[in-house]
Amino acid sequence: MASYERRKVTLKSSDGEEFLVEEAVAMESRMIRYMIWDGLAGDVIELPGVKGKFLSMIIDFCKKRVAWAAGGDGTLEGLKSDFVKVDLGTLIHLSAASFCLKTNDLVDLTSQTLANRIQGKTIDEICRALNPEE
């Protein structure tokens, strides 16, 4: 499995940004994983549904998680809570991006956080929070 771990792929976002990542990190996304296993992916994988800004945040999380699984310090809970310490607009975009990339635990995490932020608010407050200026 050594060669598999050291291989790198390039992920290209919808606005043209490119990220060079290890295959192990990229495989955290189910969509990319199945593409690679089915042999449908070249060296550059295009992700038209995800913007660069959010793709970089997700890649960052995946890198940290792979490092943690390999015996790093810190806790998974800590990593997860750091990931969602963002404003509502960014959280929505991250949720949609995770959904597109099929990283299921990130989808669960972001939707749970969104639910927590919506709970207890009135209709007006929810509308204002979701205002597209963010």
Place this chain on the structure above:
Amino acid sequence: MKCSHPPSLPKPITAILSVDLLVRILDHIVDAGDRKSFRLVCDHFLLAESLHRRSLRPLRLKYLPSLLGRRYPSIESLDLSVCHSLDDNSLATAIASGSYWQKLRRVGLARASGVGWKGIEALVTTCPLIEAIDLSHCCEVGDRVAAALAKAAGLRDLRIDKCLGVTDVGLAMVSVGCGRLERLGIKWCMEISDIGIDLLVKKCRNLRVLDLSYLQVTNNSLRAISSLEKFEALSLVGCRFIDDEGLAFLNNGRNSLQSIDISRCQNVTWFGIASVIEGHRNLQIINMGDCHTEVTPAFLSQLSLIKTTLNILKLDGLQISDSGLQNIGSNCNNLIEIGLSKCLGVTDKGIGELVSSCTCLRSIDLTCCHLLTDNVLTAISKYCINLTCLRLEACSLMTEKGFGQIATGCSQLLEIDLTDCSINDIALQHLTKCSELKVLKLGLCANITSKGLAYIGSNCNNLEELDLYRCVEVDDYGLSFLADGCKRLKKLNLCYCIQITNQGLQYLSSLEWLSDLELRGLVNVSSMGITSIAFGCKSLVELDLKGCSSIDDAAMFALARYSLNLRQINISNCSVSGVGLCKLLRTLKCLQDAKLVQLTRTSVEGFEFALRASRCKLKKLKLAGDLMELLSPKLLQMLQARGCRIRWVDKPMLFNSLTIE
């Protein structure tokens, strides 16, 4: 829906938050109020909620075709217990008219007294996937309905509690037809005997949960039940003919039982429970309240056999000593809930020993343990930091010092019952530091003033239930704090808080989620106050106005116009005439329960007219005994034929009988 059309959010947001994503978010939103806010944000959110919705509780049968057929395609569970004017024929017709019933798995028909075998047969034949039916408290249901139920071969959960007409024959039919039954409730079905239980056990081998409370079954039933292999929970509340010999049958090596409730069984002693424990080492719940037995050391040492699994122990009404409590503490240190309500002999020392060993306790019931003082509260706050529920009714020796300790030590507290304790404003200042509080009961605490309510309003923003029964110093000013701070309040009891006037009710009208409001004996409140409540509290379901002598027809008109969700009302001793009564009973579509005793301004003709106009949606009525002779027999027959049960109360007809205070 009469709400204004929701605005649409701009396209970018709705494009990003796809319906699939919104459905994932909805998986985590459980509270009904939050879901309502969610679906009213915009059309997109409304669509997501409609797709996600799995259960529905309609108020009217006629809208079901469009609701089930088009708007909510994923409905699996239908609760028809509040559907008004539900009778056999209308249910059967509704089921026959559409194919959308086929997806249903759970149907609730509790208290739907008009439903009979035709409706049930239609339900069972049209819904092949049906696994749970609840017919509890449909008192007219009998063996003919049981025969119809027997055709539901996939049925797993059946509740026919208080279906008084069901006999052994009906139960036999259900046993033969529904072989996959896992949960059965036949509480109060007095005609059922050992014969029915015997056949039930032979045919339904997958039974896990059985409720036989108040039945006249004997030890033979227990012998039969002991043969079940997957049996987990048994409830035998008030079974007079069960004794220790019967419980001993359960000790046969099956080891599956997790919960047993033998409260109020007069002939059961600790020895019977001890033998059950011997045979089932995974017991989690034991309820032996109000049995005529002692808590002996032998029994307590037997409890150590289930040390790791016992979570809930209820010993209400039994005599227990300090050493007994100490024994419980050392033998059952995984206890999560303990019930010692009305136990004799409970002292500070005993409880102190108990809580020092049982640090996992989350619920402690010490109702009417009069001897307890602040020392107990100190001990609880030190050891039971995960406490969520504490009941201290009538523990009047406790002071604000103790309550202060509780507030600091048990910050997760959700529910506290301090009825008849000596609570004052300072104690409330401490207690309200528990900001997660949901239920606060302060009945009979006459020293609480607006200052105390101000503390509640500013700190306990999650409060859902507040009981201020006979807290006579509470006034309008205090209510303003409540209305500002406790927006989620659902149940409020202000009976006999006589200083409250219309202004106080005006403040309360801003509580949107208020569903249960009790205002007995408020002589200074008039129809204007009730009008503001009716207008503002849109979720009002239960209203008690007994003894509010200044309430007249104007209040009835307001309720009829605005309180469209009202299901239960008590206007006894109000100054309501036939006109107001008729308007109320005729217009409110959901009204099911009305208490109309001592309406001195209403004539017999007024009652006659109003009850006829109610169009037989009422299920429970309470009327003055004199009216039994005076109302026309035809009317009474009509009401009873449509499933309405009338209670006749014999009280002397007094005028102005409310000047008691």
